[in-house]
Amino acid sequence: MLLSLLLSVQAAPPAAAPPKPYDAEPADWVAIPDDEMLVFTLADGRRVVVRLAARYAPAHVANMRALATARWWDGESVYRVQDNYVTQWGDPTEKKALPSGLIANPPAEYEWPAFDAVATLAKPDSYSTRAGYSRDGWPLATNGTTAWMPHCYGMVGVARDLAPSTGSGGDLYAVIGHGPRHLDRNIAVVGRVIEGMEALSSFPRGTGNLGFYEQPAQYVRIRSGRLASTLPAAERPRYQYRRTDNARFAAWIAARENREPPFFTMPAGGADICNAMPPVRKAS
Amino acid sequence: MLLSLLLSVQAAPPAAAPPKPYDAEPADWVAIPDDEMLVFTLADGRRVVVRLAARYAPAHVANMRALATARWWDGESVYRVQDNYVTQWGDPTEKKALPSGLIANPPAEYEWPAFDAVATLAKPDSYSTRAGYSRDGWPLATNGTTAWMPHCYGMVGVARDLAPSTGSGGDLYAVIGHGPRHLDRNIAVVGRVIEGMEALSSFPRGTGNLGFYEQPAQYVRIRSGRLASTLPAAERPRYQYRRTDNARFAAWIAARENREPPFFTMPAGGADICNAMPPVRKAS
Structure with missing residues (x-):
């Protein structure tokens, strides 16, 4: 088979293969808490699960939790799909009232000192x-002074109007192309899609300016948006992140930076963060 | 309107706006020759146009021109769509004979000295x-010793088996995700999609290993693959590249590296090549 491109090192080795230094141990996989997962169900039944970065964007994530509790996204839409950029969803009319108590423009949670x-x-x-x-x-990324979350494929940010707007969190986008890192430090990054990217990335591209759908008939309806912690236990997604504070993960990084033969003949000697995204997997 | 992300500097300024230092002059736009454009027509009538990099991958591009002349792609398929990676097309059976005289494994045109x-x-x-x-x-990219074409969104490479295979040029892929730059110098890059990316990027993702479609019924049929120079004049695509050897283009780079207010409040001070791809436009 003309592979063209081999499996990444994230793929499971064949059953008989000896362990590699970059293989995770069972304890390296840690459950993502239910209140860190926002579950969107699309009209066609497909599910998009966003892991929330509450520690890095607490005010925006607090808003998003409040919006889910208020069922604000139910009946809303995916209304923008710009090729090599973003898929965006929320309220295209910009008229839907926010739940009471929600701060329409939270602090600009774009970067932080540590x-x-x-x-x-x-x-x-x-x-x-x-x-x-x-x-x-x-x-994470840094310039030596501040730190921020990079705009990589699958990362989720908060749509906003011109500054000083910071976005309520009701309108969200996921990156569906080459990481638009120029958005770093200009927008609140609030999470990452851990399930359903193949839905968000394959919608027809919008033909309007900036990839907006020109006709409401083109919108992809959102049946519901819920925190996983509010779903019946049987319906909750179950995902795990891989711990990064050990030698196995350091070896994983090195393997991403230097892809292995027999397919690769010239290791790059480096990787950018968007080509070495932290592993997440479905709990078995 | 919740823009979230403003138009790039490639977009035309409003009619009344004063010219910017990065605006092209009419003579900066140069026609892409007809024999540098490979035109694939999909079963649904949509067209994918690939600009060929004959100078950088002459043996592979010679093969591709021979394959088009032999109508080798007619009736073939898009058979692999791997999310955040590539869409691949050609002969999924790997049994179709190559035109006589075609070199099945050209030299490895992966990098060069200048x-x-x-x-x-x-x-x-x-x-x-x-x-x-x-x-x-x-x-182009360099490590100070050699040079190569980077794997950016929309770039086209030649699928190959394990080394020392270099790929005939019959099976091709286009990058549909974050630039997989680890493929640089491991595969022949032969061109760039200049029309039809929104088709290649939005096909349903394959559910087989590496994103291969599991059933032939899922294949997207290719009606034809032709060099533009062999099409009737009225059917030829007409595209232009922007010359890069002038101060206006240097200003264009600087503007990509430092996006402007009022949307951007924090210029990046840099850009990677995949976020600053050379401009190409349809001739008016």
């Missing part, structure tokens, strides 16, 4: 002097 | 010490 990565990549990229991983599997 | 960029980006990235642009609008 780069609390416990593992880092070998090389800088064009946007940061260093990038790495929080202990619990969030990608 | 980094002939006439404009460069301000910062290195995780994969190259410098990246920039050929005079005629190809993205």
